[in-house]
Amino acid sequence: MIDDQTGTDRAVAAASVTAAPLTVSRRSSRVRPFEVMTILNRVFEMRAEGRDVISLCVGEPQQGAPADVRRRAAEVVLDGTDLGYSEVFGIVGLRERIAEHYRRWYGVEVPVSRIAVTSGSSGAFDMVFLASFDAGDRVALATPGYPAYTNILRAQDVEVVELPCGPDVRFQPTVEMLEAAHRQEPLKGLMLASPANPTGTMISREELAALAGWCAENGVRLISDEIYHGVTFGSSKGTSLLECSDTGVVISSFSKYWGMTGWRLGWAILPEDLVKPCDDIAGNLALCPPVPAQHACVEAFTEESYAECDAAVAGFARARQLVLDAVEGLGWTNMAPADGAFYMYFRIDQVLGVYRDATAWCAGLLEREGVALAPGLDFDPVNGRDYVRLSLAAGPENIAEALTRIRRFQDSSAG
Numbered sequence: 001m002i003d004d005q006t007g008t009d010r011a012v013a014a015a016s017v018t019a020a021p022l023t024v025s026r027r028s029s030r031v032r033p034f035e036v037m038t039i040l041n042r043v044f045e046m047r048a049e050g051r052d053v054i055s056l057c058v059g060e061p062q063q064g065a066p067a068d069v070r071r072r073a074a075e076v077v078l079d080g081t082d083l084g085y086s087e088v089f090g091i092v093g094l095r096e097r098i099a100e101h102y103r104r105w106y107g108v109e110v111p112v113s114r115i116a117v118t119s120g121s122s123g124a125f126d127m128v129f130l131a132s133f134d135a136g137d138r139v140a141l142a143t144p145g146y147p148a149y150t151n152i153l154r155a156q157d158v159e160v161v162e163l164p165c166g167p168d169v170r171f172q173p174t175v176e177m178l179e180a181a182h183r184q185e186p187l188k189g190l191m192l193a194s195p196a197n198p199t200g201t202m203i204s205r206e207e208l209a210a211l212a213g214w215c216a217e218n219g220v221r222l223i224s225d226e227i228y229h230g231v232t233f234g235s236s237k238g239t240s241l242l243e244c245s246d247t248g249v250v251i252s253s254f255s256k257y258w259g260m261t262g263w264r265l266g267w268a269i270l271p272e273d274l275v276k277p278c279d280d281i282a283g284n285l286a287l288c289p290p291v292p293a294q295h296a297c298v299e300a301f302t303e304e305s306y307a308e309c310d311a312a313v314a315g316f317a318r319a320r321q322l323v324l325d326a327v328e329g330l331g332w333t334n335m336a337p338a339d340g341a342f343y344m345y346f347r348i349d350q351v352l353g354v355y356r357d358a359t360a361w362c363a364g365l366l367e368r369e370g371v372a373l374a375p376g377l378d379f380d381p382v383n384g385r386d387y388v389r390l391s392l393a394a395g396p397e398n399i400a401e402a403l404t405r406i407r408r409f410q411d412s413s414a415g
Contacts, residue, residue: 030154032381034147036374039362043372054402056391057372059197059342061259063312065296066305069260073296083291088283090117090267094294097301098267105229108242114270116278117289121227121253121266125152126285128249128268131277132189132221133158139189140181142173144345144380144387146197146225153191161187164382171199171336171345172207175214182218190215193225194239195232195340198379198389202232202339205239212245222248227266230257230309232340233317247271254293256341257309258300263293316342319392319399326403330410334387342392345376349386353413357385364413369405 036057043055065073076083089095095115102110118124125148133139135157141149143162150160163177173192181187192211194203203211208224215222222245229238229252241248253266270278282288299305323344327335334347348358355361359375366372376387392399 027155027157031151032147034151035359035378039366039372039374042366046366046370051370053366053370053372054394054398054405055372056394056399056402057374057389059256059391059393060261061256061312061342061393062395063259063308063315065260065263066258066300066302066308068299068302068305069258069296072299073292076292076295081295086288086291086294088279088288089115090289091291091294094298095267097298101301102240102242102269105237106240106243108240110242110269114272114275116268116270116275116282117294118266118268118282119286119289120255120264121225121251122148122152123264123282123286123289124251124253124266124268125149127278127281128223128251128270128274129153129156129158130281131274132223132249134188137188138181138185139191140173140178140187141191142171142193142196143382144171144198144376144384145191146193147378149191149193149225158189167334167336170201171196172201172203173211174207175210178211178214178218178220182220187218187220189221189223191223191225192241193228195228197228197341198343198374198376199336199345200338200341200343201336202236202238205243208239208241209244212241212248216245216247224248224250226250227253228256228341231313231316231342233320234339238340242269247273249274254297254300257313258297258305259309259312260293260297260300263297264290265293265297315395316392318396319394320344322396322399322403323390323392326407330403330406332388344390344392345379346388346390347386348388351410351414353410355413358388359385361413362388365406365409368412369409371402371405371409 039057043053046053095112098115099110099112102108138159138161139153140161140163142165153160161181163173165171212222224241241250250269254260331351332346332348336345338344352361355364362373362375374389376384
């Protein structure tokens with residue numbers, strides 16, 4: 001009898017049973033790896049080996065969180081502030097400050113009930129996509145674009161409609177593109193980013209209003225990624241979808257303008273019909289956003305914090321000008337007009353030299369000169385093999401040194 005067997009006997013008996021094969025979900029195969037993170041891992045390895053590496057491959061501002069935020073974070077940990085679960089959409093005090101921010105920058109009123117603080121903008125995308133779209137729905141987005149949009153949507157069994165956007169349309173989608181895609185089969189959503197990653201291009205107020213109007217007329221949910229607002233190189237902080245639409249979704253974050261990438265805090269501003277679904281989804285997926293970061297981020301909206309962030313943006317502008325001054329000599333072409341964000345996107349097929357494509361060129365540059373750029377295939381699986389993205393987030397001093405190394409690399413690998 002099995003009950004009389006020793007533990008060893010039972011283990012032998014269990015091992016003799018043929019196990020049924022386990023499976024991995026088919027949807028997981030639709031998620032492409034984010035090669036930028038592979039490059040970043042190599043950067044960490046090289047630095048651990050003692051190599052001097054300039055990382056221009058990720059959008060990670062070097063200045064870090066504003067002083068008021070860091071001070072409050074220390075107080076939160078030490079003063080006994082309740083760090084248990086918060087409300088699903090975040091503490092009211094932080095949502096009130098976010099609402100004040102929208103009055104300050106855009107002159108719009110946002111009810112606190114429509115503001116959902118999330119675990120980074122990534123948490124907002126997960127939540128909003130789940131609330132907005134069913135499996136099989138068609139959602140349009142610009143290519144080149146941030147790969148996580150595509151990967152999250154495909155992981156949710158949503159059909160992604162990539163709209164090829166080149167220099168002729170400043171790498172941004174148009175109403176004409178949407179109409180053509182909608183005629184083939186109705187769209188249910190449009191994912192928009194301004195300033196955009198990887199190109200840095202921005203949509204004008206008139207263009208945004210036209211896209212929002214078309215989406216409203218055709219029952220298409222417009223989702224606007226505004227995480228780079230404030231990191232702009234003109235008089236405007238960026239035009240918010242809230243100035244044009246009551247039915248669209250705005251997503252933003254503390255990661256970029258405020259320099260708080262690792263704090264993992266973002267937010268979504270929801271239309272009324274998505275408030276309840278998003279509350280239900282967020283309460284199950286994350287329970288609540290990171291509570292210590294919430295309390296600290298209340299101080300992100302002080303006058304001193306805004307001043308620190310604007311000073312950092314001025315540094316990005318100086319770095320941008322260094323690249324603009326160098327690009328003709330480098331032989332890089334088809335540059336996207338970098339109106340905002342801290343990215344510049346270039347075509348480099350004329351200077352590949354002995355390298356077959358931009359991915360191999362970037363690998364060679366990293367190993368030989370210790371400069372990390374992002375190859376374009378992350379952002380455009382069709383034409384990205386000829387492009388690279390350069391991040392300005394490392395600041396002007398690092399950009400100046402990186403340009404010197406890139407010139408030397410190109411001269412030595414001309415073939």
